Amino acid sequence: MENRHIHQDAEATAVAVLGWLASEPDMLSRFLALSGVRPDQMRQAVNDPGFLAGMLDFLMAHEPTLMAFCAATGTKPETVMAAAQRYSQPTLGSGEI
Incomplete structure (x- = not known):
């Protein structure tokens, strides 16, 4: 149960970061340039834990x-640090363990 709560908190934090970036055009442009993601790819990319x-x-x-x-x-x-750790940790289904 606690693991689910941690996942929900990490997801909520990631959504908040995405919303904030969307409201900061200069920062969003910088992130997109560094990540290589095009603006038209973002909607699909948000479902990718690696993108988050x-x-x-x-x-x-x-x-x-x-x-x-x-x-x-x-x-x-x-809270941001905990979310980043959650998304950067390998999961059972990832084959990285």
Whole structure:
């Protein structure tokens, strides 16, 4: 049950990051350029845990960006870190264990 709660929190955080990036055109452009994802691919990419992990890593890689997101959304940096760890961990179905 706790694992499900962690997954829901990570997903909610990832959705919040995506929403924030969408409201920050310069930041979104930078993320898209670094990730190689085209704007028309984003709708499909949000279902990919690797995309979400990359988006969270992008946010955490630059402290001022992380702090801007946290200030704008009332999210704690630790919450973003936990979500990033959740998406970057191998899962049983991934074949990475």
